[in-house]
Amino acid sequence: MVYSDVLIRGDQTKNMNEVRRHYHRCNLCPRACRVNRLDGEYGICGELSTMRVASYGLHHGEEEIIVGGGGSGTIFFTGCSLHCPTCQNQDISQAHSPHGTAVTIEQLATIALDLQSQGAININVVTPTHFTPSIAAAIALAKAYGLSIPLVYNTSGFENVESLALIDSVVGLYLLDIKTLDREVARIWCNSEAYPTVIKTVARWLADHRPITEIDESGALTGTLVRHLIYPGTLPATLHFLHWYAESFASHSWLSLLTHFYDPDDGRRSFVLSKDEYGRLIALLKDLSITRGYISGPDGRSRWIGDLV
């Protein structure tokens, strides 16, 4: 369903029911809990049907193309359907996080408009999966009231494509984690052996629906920016991912390769790629003709891959 008419025209009750029905027997993500989030039942994401926002504001810590001069208008939601053991946002992504404030669709639309008036170059919804129908309706509503900056859908990639279809019409850029294609790495680091199968389905869907990634006339990146973080001791899995990416997805997207891992628990597993490993990675990117995107170096600086290969 396209939400551009939801809440603006027609029967409001019917429109709201259309949003609400997705939370009844919820299967918005691959966990498919089938709980009734409208009636006090929690699934793995740990959130009911009312959106909860942990914080929002102008963010300058994303890739250069995402933050621009004005910053990314970032909205952090509580809860998550994946629960990676080393999540960088554990305090808000945990089930039943105490840090969220409940917001209505109208209030989220107002937040988006507020961020635009503060100078944000986009609206960046972080971990949106379990609230996708409500976010879609809120962004459609905000657009009707003057939101002109693009929506960045910032996701772990653990998605059902049917849910992505609910919001696709209002998304400018998918900021898509592809964490790993290795089942064992996924089991240990992503809390789901199914992740590789899920993410390949998502990638195929995006390749069909958003085959082109480019900078539009307004200067915004549209399409898909894939993020891949190298976990400690998993460089072989990253090399496997890069071969798959070059063959299956590089023509459809840009890449952001992150070579610094921060362990949020006690720092013991924090890790930075060595200069030698970094050099091997650059050589492979060159061999695979991957040029569009960024890579963070051993010095922590992010560089355009095309300038290095």
Ligand code: SF4
């Ligand atoms: S969004 Fe939450 S309740 Fe719905 S299927 Fe996913 S984890 Fe379960």
